[in-house]
Amino acid sequence: MLEEIDLTSPRGRLAERLHDVIERRWPAEVHAIGVYGSVAHGDDHDGSDVNVQVITYRPGAGPKPVLRRVDGILVDLRVTTGDEGMRQAREVTPRWPLAADRLVSTRPLHDPRGWFGARRDAHLARLAEARPPEFTGAARHDWEVAAAAHDRAVRLAEWYETDAALVMIAEARLYAALVAGLLSRTYFRNKADAVKRTGLAGADVQELASVLKAQAEDLTGRGCPVDGSLRDLLS
Incomplete structure (x- = not known):
């Protein structure tokens, strides 16, 4: 072989x-x-x-x-x-x-x-x-990671911690790409391929914010909102 x-x-x-x-x-x-x-x-x-x-x-x-x-x-x-x-x-x-x-x-x-x-x-x-909730549930997990990294990147940029902010932006890009892959059932060769094929390789903080907002709306429309109550967290 x-x-x-x-x-x-x-x-x-x-x-x-x-x-x-x-x-x-x-x-x-x-x-x-x-x-x-x-x-x-x-x-x-x-x-x-x-x-x-x-x-x-x-x-x-x-x-x-x-x-x-x-x-x-x-x-x-x-x-x-x-x-x-x-x-x-x-x-x-x-x-x-x-x-x-x-x-x-x-x-x-x-x-x-x-x-x-x-x-x-x-x-x-x-x-x-596989049923759709399995993919949307996994996508919501990745969205939360992406959103948290994005928020931290914004704070770090405000504190002029530029290098650390760039690390968080890269993480936000990757996890936003994983969200896109899960929602479309698309897999990637590697991390670089993921951000490239989803158009996120060069996304800045503002562009990432728009992408994450659109993904949150998409997840909500699929019955998997990214925010909720304490009861939702434990259900």
Whole structure:
């Protein structure tokens, strides 16, 4: 299955090498190995990461999760059990717009029983049966994070804490993008892709305020208002 990734790319070759080492070192512990992100999509370039996921039969088995450079290339190695991976595939969380690409586009490097295909099918089946309140509830969570970051950015700007304000603006942009993704059931390749595709990459404080206001109205119209009473909070 290695022919499915570009082995002429340094990142593709590194993914292959990593797969070979893991498969040889933990042959009885590893259920499947896959690559996702730009290497899986075939559009990696200098500066791209190598994102590898290892599926094990039991917790604590196989390699340890790690984020580290190898030969100048950043490797993000994630490890989870098959049961936990399937459970995650059946969830709709506030991070869904950033998680779904990995769930549906991972390319197997070692997968003799077709685990990654089964996970993709489980996720797509879950989306098909998901009811609108699941997405609006997750979107409201992200809206609250975005609104809080926006409010803090405004206060920091008033105090001339410009650098800190820029950090909060970036957070507000991202979470507003996640709201848009959840309400439209659109997923993104990564955080940069999220803000770019939603038109929020260059949004300033005023533009973000307008976007958040429109999103709040949209959520209210969908029966998921962003403000309410204490009883609403605990219901």
